[in-house]
Structure formats: C-alpha cells, structure tokens
Amino acid sequence: MTIRCILDGLMLPAVVRPAQLPPLVAFEGHESFPVEAVEALYYELVSATREEVLALERAHYRLLRPAEDFQLLGR
Numbered sequence: 606m607t608i609r610c611i612l613d614g615l616m617l618p619a620v621v622r623p624a625q626l627p628p629l630v631a632f633e634g635h636e637s638f639p640v641e642a643v644e645a646l647y648y649e650l651v652s653a654t655r656e657e658v659l660a661l662e663r664a665h666y667r668l669l670r671p672a673e674d675f676q677l678l679g680r
Contacts, residue, residue, distance in 0.1 A: 606653035608640075609672060616651060621660040628664040645669035652676040 608619045608631060619631040619640070629640040631648075640648065642665055649672040653661070658677075661669060 606657045607651040608648045608669070609651050611647055611649055621657060621664060623660060623664065629661070629666060629669075642666050642668065650675055652678055654679045 606619050606621075607616055609616050615633075617631040617633055619629060621628050622630055625639075627639045627641050629642075629645070630637050631640050632638075645666050645668040649670055650658075650661070651672045651674065653675075655677065
C-alpha cells in the first residue's frame, strides 16, 4: 500500500501489521515509523489491495481517507 502526506505530498510505502501497536507502519528509505490512528488525519491512501483496506478498517484507521487518485490494486 502507499500513503501520501497531505502536508508535503511525500509518498510512502506502508504495511498493516495487526499484531503490532500501532498496526500501520510507514517506510521512508531504510527507516520505518509507526503511524498512530489519529496521525492518519495527515495522510491519504493512494493505493492498496482490498485486503489492506479491510485491515485498516479493522484497525480503526477511520481518519485515513482515500486520495482523489486512489487505486485499488489486484482487482
């Protein structure tokens, strides 16, 4: 999945790891950082599979909204 920061436009690969708190982890280069559910307000979902979208919903990332150019992968 890919998320984009709405403040600076930076695109970041991200994964949902349900067993981890917080479950959403983004990557910038070789470094990773957790994204809290409330921080998701500053990001938008650019691309994801159906399974990733469902995992985000189960993890209560309601503030992470699809971008205007959102792409559902693996149709």
